Amino acid sequence: MENNLLEIKNLYVNAEDKEILKGINLNIKKGEIHVIMGPNGSGKTTTANAILNNPAYRKVSGEILLEGENINNLKTDEIARKGVFMSFQLPEEIPGVSVTNFLKYAKNKVTGEPVKIFKFKEELKKYMEQLNMNPKYMERSLNVGFSGGEKKKNEILQMLVLNPKLAILDETDSGLDVDAIKTVSKGIEMFKNENNAVLIITHNTKILNSLKVDYVHVLVNGQIVTTGTQELASKIEENGYSEFKQ
Amino acid sequence: MIKLNETPVRTARNFNINNIKLENIEIPEKFEFFQNANIFIESPKDEVSLCQNDTNLTYGLGEFFTNQVKEKANHFLTVNVNSKMKKLIMIDFEFDKNNLNLVENILINAKEGTKSTIVIKYKAEENLKCFHNGIIKVKAEKNSEINIVFANLLNIESNNFISIENELLDNAKVQWTIIDLGGKNSISNYYSNVLGKSANNELNAIYLGKENQIFDLNYIGELRGEKSNVNFEVQGALKDSSRKHFKGTIDFKRGSKKSKGNENEACMLLSNKARSLSLPMLLCSEEDVEGNHSTSSGKVGDKELFYIMSRGFDEKAAMKLMVRAKFNKILETIQIPELKNEILYEIDKRLD
Amino acid sequence: MKTKVEEINRNIYDIKNKDDYDFKIKKGLTREIIEEISAQKGDPDWMREIRLNALEVYNSLELPTWGPDLSELDMNEIATYVRPKSKLNSSWDDVPEDIKNTFDKLGIPDAEKNSLAGVGAQYDSEVVYHSIKEDLIKQGVIYTDMETAVREYPEIVKSHFMKCVPVNDHKFVALHAAVWSGGSFVYVPKGVKVDIPLQSYFRLNSPESGQFEHTLIIVDEGASLHFIEGCSAPKYNKVNLHAGCVELYVKDNAYLRYSTIENWSKNMLNLNTKKAIVGKNAGMDWVSGSFGSKISMLYPMSILNGEGAKTEFTGISFAGAGQNLDNGFKVVHNAKNTSSVVNAKSISKNGGKCTYRSLVRINENAKNSKCSVSCESLMLDDISISDTIPTADVRTDEVEFSHEAKIGKISDQAIFYLMSRGLSEEDAKAMIVRGFAYPISKEFPVEYAVEMNNLINLELEGAIG
Known part of the structure; x- marks a missing residue:
């Protein structure tokens, strides 16, 4: 039980008064990598946003527990400070705020400790090298004018810097070329250890090839219709989702 | 001297754009009934009748011109749109030597859930000095959809004055296409009161000035309902010593949450004596809205001109092509081929 | 995500000193009062004439028929001249304790030590401190208070004072010319580059009074300067008035950057006028942050008179409860190959109103000129107002003019x-x-x-x- 990191119990969520999630159950333990797959519009992104309590999504019923604590009504920043991270499908552009300053500030908020600037910059530089990111991006405005691939790498960079307990990657692989997907996988490997967990949300399987995945859940029409292991993903790659749809 | 067409909000007086002052305008005193109004109605359900309507306007060109319509109108029409099919109504005012002056008052009621296209056209023989002053009011009820083409094809000896007022209820769609070519002075006031939710008002306009023509365009869109849309797209070109004053206002009133307003005006200057004044206002008293505006003035790009000329066009033909290219996206909104050809012919004639 | 309206503590800016003056003119605006100010200041005759003439112009002009409502301004309730209990000093040690404390808290002497080449500090109507680095004096740079300039450089002042901004420009310029006091005079000789900024700071402490400083800067051919202007005042219940005037002459091939952080208290009517005449291939950049004032009407202006002259305006206004900030920029392109770039932003919250009002005029003789304007407004709630009222007057064809504006909220x-x-x-x-x-x-x-x-x-x- 003490290994339970995230538990979702019978969760119903609406977006703009439309019922999206219709009773989701999920249990993620420390040390695991979970994958949620599903066709467009099945509720994958809603699941991620509901965990972080995006005000645009309304929980109708059900529970989300983080290490046993109900986080249904915590504010997004409180959830983040408890160690949940989400990589956005479409990261927001924030003009006038540099990547370095932003991460320094966020790191301070998440850890509650002062950030030593020199050490922090060295760490940042190291991660950026490993992610094949141009160090010039450190001083550029957050996501402004970044290409799709650069934005996604920047999300992974933030994950590494903030070092959460649970990282949710929402379509981090979508729209990326093969090399960029490899970089993202590498980032996940760097991050992963026995005390944290990763929840990957995707609709294709390329990113899963180089990762050791524990569970694959198939989400269709707001419900998890089946759960399996890595083989399930390969099956979907071949046959698509048609067999899971009613 | 008459002062008219005041902007909704004033700016510094020496910017010379709060209103327009006209001198030496010949204003006829008496107005005989205007005979040459040809009306075509496609659907038997739609009704057009001759009857007086109220002339109260929120803005309008000013007291003098509003009162003239109220007191001296020599033509008046009420159009009731009842058809749910998109049918055509055409109103042609043909000026000739026996019908030199028109002061008209038109009310268009687009009933709930109806669809229609209405064309209002003004045309005069060359060399006639005509006078036109009109008020057109449009009431668009819930879920109605109406396209209006307003074609001012008068000659450049005439004077053209027009006040347009729209009222839009929930889900109404009102699209105007204004072709503004004629008039020594062409002074227009266009006001949309977007009262309803999810209503949509679009205005696509062209002006083309030559010789000493003066255009004063005062386009105002006020948003009051949620999730509504106002879009002004204005393309113009100025030859010779012509000038234009573009005054565009998009005003997000309290209550217009999640609404959008866009305003774009582009002026091609085809002569070093032409003058372009513009004041694209964006007024906002609501938080969750998106407003954009842009204006630009300048001559045809040298690079574009060179490119077209390298394909064998002489400079004049190339210029014409460029102007037509800019106008095209407005003209595309006109879906009646004969009318579009007639307008294109008039544009070409004036560009020569 | 609702916002709440409350009076915030503006801390250091709000510290009031006792209204302890050496001389305060009686309230109102009459010929006698102007004569008295002139006498108190020991004007030469020509300056006295300018003042009296300006009063007549003031009386003949109307209030603007546009923009914020100025009806609460009653000149009969404003004292236009308040002489502090201090002479002009060149050492902070000689500045009286309470005045010095104010400037200490505002960080002026510190900034002087660390990052400025010269400092002027005005308290109410008179400059109480002025200094400039020795090496600039050696290069012929003049930086002094305006009164000293009138005494010591009368010919330069006569040929430039109220020549860039004509007295009849608008009502409050005429008022300024009638009652002006204090301000700075800068002359940078040909070819001299002043690398470190000069700064003048204006503090209005006295209630129901006005500040009317005059800033005159001449940057001679090929020279360059960065000038910074700061201003603040504690808040009182009745209105205070600021009607300064800034005249800038940027000669051929010269460069001037004029930066302002305006933080007047929220009972201030800020009706300020700033104008620059820019010569051949010269550059004039304005940087402006507008935070304070109850009402502000401020439209710095560049007149690009020389071929190839350039100007840039970069500004932000931030209006909160009870504030009506009507700010903007004016530019006249008056020669070939001139260019201007405008980047204006505004933030409105708690019922505050920001207006961007501007004029771009490209004259017949300004062939091959360029102007691009970009405005962006941020609405922080649904009780505030943000208006954009830009006028463009293009009088020739060989130009590139574009204007873009956006209004929105934080997503x-x-x-x-x-x-x-x-x-x-x-x-x-x-x-x-x-x-x-x-x-x-x-x-x-x-x-x-x-x-x-x-x-x-x-x-x-x-x-x-």
Whole structure:
């Protein structure tokens, strides 16, 4: 039980008064990598946003527990400070705020400790090298004018810097070329250890090839219709989702 | 001297754009009934009748011109749109030597859930000095959809004055296409009161000035309902010593949450004596809205001109092509081929 | 995400000193009062004439028929001249304790030590401190208070004073010319580059009074200068008036950057006039942060008279409860190959109103000129107002003119994104607002950028929470 990191119990969520999630159950333990797959519009992104309590999504019923604590009504920043991270499908552009300053500030908020600037910059530089990111991006405005691939790498960079307990990657692989997907996988490997967990949300399987995945859940029409292991993903790659749809 | 067409909000007086002052305008005193109004109605359900309507306007060109319509109108029409099919109504005012002056008052009621296209056209023989002053009011009820083409094809000896007022209820769609070519002075006031939710008002306009023509365009869109849309797209070109004053206002009133307003005006200057004044206002008293505006003035790009000329066009033909290219996206909104050809012919004639 | 309206403590800016003056003219505006000011200041005759003539012009002009309502301004309730209990000093040690304390708290002597080549400090109607680095004096740079300039350089002052801004420009310019007092005079000789900024700071302490300083700067051919102007006042219940006038002459091939952080108290009517005449291939850049004042009407103007002259305006206005900031920029292109770039931003919250009002005029003789304008407004709630009223008057064809403007709010998605990284809602909003203002704050020297960020934080404290 003490290994339970995230538990979702019978969760119903609406977006703009439309019922999206219709009773989701999920249990993620420390040390695991979970994958949620599903066709467009099945509720994958809603699941991620509901965990972080995006005000645009309304929980109708059900529970989300983080290490046993109900986080249904915590504010997004409180959830983040408890160690949940989400990589956005479409990261927001924030003009006038540099990547370095932003991460320094966020790191301070998440850890509650002062950030030593020199050490922090060295760490940042190291991660950026490993992610094949141009160090010039450190001083550029957050996501402004970044290409799709650069934005996604920047999300992974933030994950590494903030070092959460649970990282949710929402379509981090979508729209990326093969090399960029490899970089993202590498980032996940760097991050992963026995005390944290990763929840990957995707609709294709390329990113899963180089990762050791524990569970694959198939989400269709707001419900998890089946759960399996890595083989399930390969099956979907071949046959698509048609067999899971009613 | 008459002062008219005041902007909704004033700016510094020496910017010379709060209103327009006209001198030496010949204003006829008496107005005989205007005979040459040809009306075509496609659907038997739609009704057009001759009857007086109220002339109260929120803005309008000013007291003098509003009162003239109220007191001296020599033509008046009420159009009731009842058809749910998109049918055509055409109103042609043909000026000739026996019908030199028109002061008209038109009310268009687009009933709930109806669809229609209405064309209002003004045309005069060359060399006639005509006078036109009109008020057109449009009431668009819930879920109605109406396209209006307003074609001012008068000659450049005439004077053209027009006040347009729209009222839009929930889900109404009102699209105007204004072709503004004629008039020594062409002074227009266009006001949309977007009262309803999810209503949509679009205005696509062209002006083309030559010789000493003066255009004063005062386009105002006020948003009051949620999730509504106002879009002004204005393309113009100025030859010779012509000038234009573009005054565009998009005003997000309290209550217009999640609404959008866009305003774009582009002026091609085809002569070093032409003058372009513009004041694209964006007024906002609501938080969750998106407003954009842009204006630009300048001559045809040298690079574009060179490119077209390298394909064998002489400079004049190339210029014409460029102007037509800019106008095209407005003209595309006109879906009646004969009318579009007639307008294109008039544009070409004036560009020569 | 509702906002609340409350009076925020503007801390150091609000510290009032006792209204302890050497001389305060009686309230109102009559010929006798103007004569008395002139006598008190020991004007030469020609200056006295300018004042009296200006009073007549003032009486003949109407209030503007546009913009914010100025009806609460009653000149019969304003004392136009208040002489502090201090002479002009060149050492802070000689400045009286309470006045010195004020400037200490505002950080002026510190900034002087660290990052300025010269400092002027005005308290009410008179300059109490002026200094300039020795090496600049050796290069012939003059930086002094305006009264000294009238005495010592009468010919230069006569040929430039109220020549760039004509007395009849508008009513408050005429008022200024009638009652002006204090301000700075700068002359940078040909070819001299002043690398470190000069700064004048204006503090109005006396209630129900006005400040009417005159700034006259001449940057001679090929020279360059960065001038910074700061201003603040404690808040009183009745209106105070500021009607300064800034006249800038940027000669051929010269460069001037004029930066302002305006933080008047929120009972101030700021009706200021600033204008620059820019010569051949010269550059004039304006950087402006407008935070204070109850009403502000301020439209700095560049007149590009020389071929190839360039100007840039970068400005931000931040209006909170009870504020009506009607700011903008004017430019006249009056020669070939001139160019102008405008980047204006505004933030409205707690019922405040920001208006961007502008004029771009490209004259017949300004062939091959370019102008691009960009305005962006941020609405922080649904009780505030943000208007954009830009006029463009293009009188020739060989030009490129473009104007773009946007109005919007902080996107909920952007707030969610930042909150998902551990920032509280307030922090997220503040970060987005600071980022919005960054293109302007980065144009200031670092100390001022910090001050500007502090002002933004101070403003937001009352707005978000």
